[in-house]
Amino acid sequence: MIPGARAVSPAARWLLTGAALALVALFLLVPLTAVFIEAFRGGAAAWAAAVRQPDALAALRLTLLVAVIVVPANALFGLAAGWALGKFDFPGRSLLVTLIDLPFAVSPVVAGLVLVLLFGRTGLFGEWLARNGLKIVFAPPGIVLATLFVTFPFVARELIPLMRASGSEEEEAARVLGAGFFQTFFRVTLPNVKWALLYGLVLCSARAVGEFGAVSVVSGHIRGRTNTLPLEVEILYNEYQTQAAFAVASLLTGLALVALVAKAAARRFSPADAGKRENR
Amino acid sequence: MKGSRPLPGFPVSLGVTVTGVSLVVLLPLSALVWTATTLSSEAFRATVTAPRVVASLGLSLGTAAAGATVASAAGLLIAWVLVRHPFPGRSLVDSLIDLPFALPTAVAGITLTTLYAPSGWLGRPLAALGVKAAFSPFGIVLALVFLGLPFSVRTLQPVLAALDPQVEDAAASLGATRAQAFFRILLPELVPAWLTGFALAFARGLGEYGSVVFISGNMPMRTEVAPLLIMTKLEQYDTAGAAAIATVLLGASFLLLLGINRLEAWSSTPRRSPQ
CATH class of the missing domain: 1.20.5 (Single alpha-helices involved in coiled-coils or other helix-helix interfaces)
Structure with a gap:
């Protein structure tokens, strides 16, 4: 040899x-x-005391609320975009794909800034919002919008290439056999992309929970009201409460580890998807 | 490929997609460009050529390039070992690669700062060597290497896995040394994916805020990155100034994204067969 x-x-x-x-x-x-x-430098009791602080709990609640709004919205959008851009060809398709990808490349701080420019006091809609007693920037709606922007590509980016690579033959066969749109979608398309969908949702949730830059611009940092967990980490750290900052950070790290396990599982169960994912 | 009988649901799904893209991406970003245009062109130029702005843009570009370079080099080695040299615990290490994607940037920021501070685990030995890690541009680069590593590994892995090792055997049977086989057969195949990973890490590093803001020290002219300067201008109610810097960053992001799309098209075109 x-x-x-x-x-x-x-x-x-x-x-x-x-x-x-x-x-x-x-x-x-x-x-x-x-x-x-x-x-855990100060022992388990110090850790428990830090994560049970009312401000930390309020931040946890707000963070979860944001994720509960943003993740399903991205799932719906991702499936719609996967169907429109994966199963059909039309002029302007690749431009739409690029625009969906754009938030990936935009600085999170810029993402927050544009919301201030739109909805801030001196922003485009600022006066109208003030007249109607509505508040978006420096309030939870702004945090939701900022998170929506930065997580926007995650699900769609997983689904579009996969739905494009798998073609439309199976769906067409279902149609010929008399299946309606919803029957075709839920019994043919969705089972084919479920692991990629899960993979995208895991990435999206991790980013939604952990987003810092964009949220930092629009949050206003009002403790107990508009502070998310990552912002609470920053405040504690800057107040030299290092142990408390890391205690709260360990909660976020735990969530990140859960995301890594879910991600590895989604990859393992989708050997067919893994190869297709790279075909754009 | 596409059948002649169109599938249903196109108008609705396209409507949802276009509405989503318009509301979430296009409307906010056009507000940015619109705000930047309210500045006269002289005021815009004066803002983005102010020494502090130039210094921050230069620092962001330089540290993003350095971080992406180190991440690409380390990523090639890690991806190579993960694909070619199975070892016990490989799947665990493979899952760990995605940590920077999953870990909130603020957590990464305070952790790396603690590690690389002069009193930290890694900062102390470096300080003994006379290297200042945290609160210097080098610290920013370290944070961006952490952040960029998965981009490099994840773009290289599928390409490495798809390479047929028999091609290298063929090269060897024709008398090529291992180095020749690597540099003349493998590397050319890897270049598009490698550059894609570099560009992704670079784009991410250019706009990064969370993991950098803690470790950088934030000294104007020295360790103040562009996204932080945008934040500072905003806090001083200089919205137009913030928008001007943001427009420059957005332009850079857009160019990078176009480049990445070209690279991805290049790497998916079938290359000549090895025969």
């Missing part, structure tokens, strides 16, 4: 694997561990 180029010697192989693992440990594992060590 010819000594193949890929038949790397065991020493080189261990060296490469060791170097890669060292990088993963340095850049990912050490920070992950540090969160929990700092959070």
Whole structure:
């Protein structure tokens, strides 16, 4: 047998694997561990006291409220966009795909800023809102809108390429056999994309819970009222309550770990999706 | 591919899509451009060429480029090992790669600051070597490497997995050394995905706020990134100034996105067969 180029010697192989693992440990594992060590530095009682602070609980409630509004909205939008842009070809299709992707590339601070420009006191709709006693910026609606902007591409970006790659033959067959739109959608299309949908929803939820920059611009930072969990972390940290900041941060890190497990599961159960995902 | 009999639901789903894109993306971003145009062109130029603004844009560009470069290099090694050299616990490590996507940026920010501060686990040995990590541009780069790592690994992995190792065997049988096989056979195939990962990490780093704001130290002219300066201008009620800087950043994002779309089209075009 010819000594193949890929038949790397065991020493080189261990060296490469060791170097890669060292990088993963340095850049990912050490920070992950540090969160929990700092959070429990004062013992479990101090941790529990920090996460039971009324301000922390209010921030947790607001964060979950935002996620509960934003994630289903993105699911509906993502499915509609997947159907329109995945199953059909029309002029302007690729422009729409690019516009859906745009929030990925826009700075979160810019995303928050545009909401201030629209709905702030001196913004385009500011006067109208004030006259009608409505408040968007520096209030929960602004936080929802900012989160909606930054999470906008997550579900659609997973579904559009997959629905495009799987074509329309199965749906057409269902139609020929007499299925209605909803029957076709729920019994043919949705089962085909369910893992990709879940994958997108996990990414979307993680970002919705953890968004900081965009929310920071529009929140107003009123403790107990317009503060989300990441903003509460910032306030505690800047007040030199490091242990409390890391205790609250450990809650967010726990949610992130749940997201990682769900994400790994969604990937594992969709071997067929995994290959298609890259075809745009 | 597409059948002649159209599927139903096109008008409704397209309507939802266009409405969503218009309300969530187009309307806000046009408000930004509109606000920036209320400045005269001289005022716009004066705002974005002010020394503090130029310094912050330069810092954002420089640290984003450096962070994306390191993340791309580390990402290539990690993706290579994950795809080619199975080891016990690989799937666990593979899941961990996505941590920066899932971890809120504020959490990453305070954690990295604590680690790289002069008294931190990693900051102390670096300080002993005379390297200032946190509260310096180097600290910003470290945060952006953390953030950019998954972009690089995740764009390279599928391409590496799709490469046929037999091509390398063929190269070896024709007398190529391992280095020749890597640089002349593998690397050209990886370049589009590698650049895509770089561009994604760069775009993310350019606008990053949460993970950077804690570790940077936020000193005007030295460690103040552009998104932070937008925030500062906004707090000083200089909305037009904030909008002007934001427009420059938005323009850069848009160009990057166009580049990424071109790169992705390039990497999905079938390359010549190996024979």
